[in-house]
Amino acid sequence: MGALPETVQVPVKESTRVEYGKILAQLGEEYPDIVVLDADLSGSTQTARFAKIFKDRFFNVGIAEQDMMGTAAGLALGGKIPFASTFAIFATGRAWEQIRQTIAYGSLNVKIVASHGGITVGEDGGSHQSVEDLALMRVLPNMVVLVPADGPETRAMVRWAVTYQGPVYIRTSRIPFPVIHDDSHIFKLGRGHLLREGDDVTLAGIGLMVHECLAAAELLAQKGVSARVLNLSCLKPLDWELVVDSARRTGCLVTAEEHSATGGLGSAVSEVLTEFYPVPQLRVGIRDTFGMSGKPEELLKHFGLTPEDIAKAALKAMARKARS
Amino acid sequence: MYPISDPNQLKEIARQIRLDIVEMLYRAGSGHVGGSLSATDVLVALFFSHMHLEPGNACYPERDFFVLSKGHAAPALYAILARLGYFPREELSTLRRFGSHLQGHPDSKCTPGVEVATGSLGQGLSVANGLALALKLNRRGQRVYALLGDGEIQEGQIWEAAMTASHYSLDNLTAILDRNRLQIDGRTKEVMSVEPLAAKWEAFGWHTAQVDGHSIPDILEALKACGGIIGRPSIIIAHTTKGKGVSIFEDNVKFHGVTPTTEEYQQAVRELQLR
Secondary structure: OOOOOOOOOOOOHHHHHHHHHHHHHHHHHHHEEEEEEEEEOHHHHHHHHHHHOOOOHHEEEEHHHHHOOOOOOHHHHOOOEEEOEHHHHHHHHHHHHHHHHHHHOOOOOOOOEEEOOOOHHHHHHHHHOOHHHHHHHHOOOOOEEEOOOOOHHHHHHHHHHOOOOOEEEEOOOOEEEOOOOOOOOOOOOOEEEEEEEOEEEEEOOOOOHHHHHHHHHHHHOOOOOOOEEEEOOEEEEHHHHHHHHHHHHHHOOOEEEEEEEEEEHHHHHHHHHHHHHOOOOEEEEEEOOOOOOOOOOHHHHHOOOOHHHHHHHHHHHHHHHHHH | OOOOHHHHHHHHHHHHHHHHHHHHHHHOOOOOHHHHHHHHHHHHHHHHHHHHOOOOOHHHHHHHHEEOOOHHHHHHHHHHHHHHHOEEEEEEEOOOOOOOOOOOOOOOOOOOOOOOOOOOOOOHHHHHHHHHHHHOOOOOOEEEEEEEEEHHHHOOOHHHHHHHHHHOOOOEEEEEEEEEEEOOEEEEHOOOOOHHHHHHHHHHEEEEEEOOOOOOHHHHHHHHHHHHHOOOOOOEEEEOOOOOOOOOOOOOHHHOOOOOOOOHHHHHHHHHHHO
């Protein structure tokens, strides 16, 4: 037997928003009660895929995000399973109080799936880049907050959301991410994922930053540092057991998010560690500022969201651990 | 017997509801008396005569839906729901108290018969639209009713929802506008003009009717007429007097959100008992 020919592994990339659009159209067949709302961005959010097949179950409300959330609430009260989509900043910023009063307060069965989260929106600039949505949704009682890291996770989350009774926020992204989960991936509420074992430091990421954490772990390995990598895609409820267990094993932690370093994953992890197992933590995220125009990779570099930035933060966290 | 069609009987129910409202708010020590009393006759017409309900059964699947978009009129809604048997009348005295089923503004999780949590103004019409869309998708003949305040329609979302209802031809939706001409800071025409009202709603594609909002027979006639409109939503502009039924409250901006003193309360009860 001769050796098998070597094949070069090209990482498969999938866009979380495209995968949302595809699975939604598929689930539309399985669940006749699914209805979809959009506010004039159905091409970008990918709900147009559903609209094309299920014309009577798709409601474009025009450029009116506040009305969209209220209409979705009414459809939920009428027994439907509404998915409401627009860009993340308009969904959670423009219509925050509608989500609070009418959807979260009444715990209505509305699924908000917002695209264009974070700065990798790119050229459209700061007005369209949501670096606040996770904080805005996380603070709402009854709200589940999810950020998929790849296509399989997106499909699993959306499928799960259909059968879950209550409000859910899912953030998708404009740019495609590498596929890291199996196609058979199943989403479990309140569960994070251990992607890589390590002893020296924990790197906890969400969305795009999960991939940056994995790359950072490679960089650290070259320096002899063993990093444990977590995908905390379920931001709320957070897998605090996994966070505490990781803190206990590695003694320090870095969070990484394509979001304000205030109010999102970094804050959520910090809240858990402060109460249950305080260890040095550094937060990689956007520091009290808005986004701007540029190519996604330029912006990631500018805002300090690269694997190098995460690796640097990891070494700093380890130094603090050594001092304490 | 339910529903009630005798206008005199409905008028008597409205008088008793007004007594309940005054009593509740006096005991609670806070709450919105003016906008509750202005909306009483409209709500009595809807709940005791016009809407398809099974009194006391909040889960009756064939029911018509009601959204109190002007959520601060909660006392009027609670008094009506109690009389219809959705919860014991004794609970009315717990309004706004810690642990009460009767929250300061409607909370669907706490109060049987309340469909939607409201209180933050301008949101109820969108929810009513969603309900109306769901009923149409399910090919159900039930209707949706929403009560709006005249100050409330200063919220931009109302006009987003006005477009949506018209765009989707929601002829199973009737909104009622409690046109009492006052809001917290003063007369609507001084705070932020809302006229020309009928022309605005007509321009948005709505069937528009205007009635004396304290004449129950007129309200009922308008509600019935709206049921026959095909292809577009309806709104009834109900011309009302804020604080209706008690001379010292009537058209007095002070009584938007201030509850009566003991003397004012006693006078209010006397007047309502004599009517």
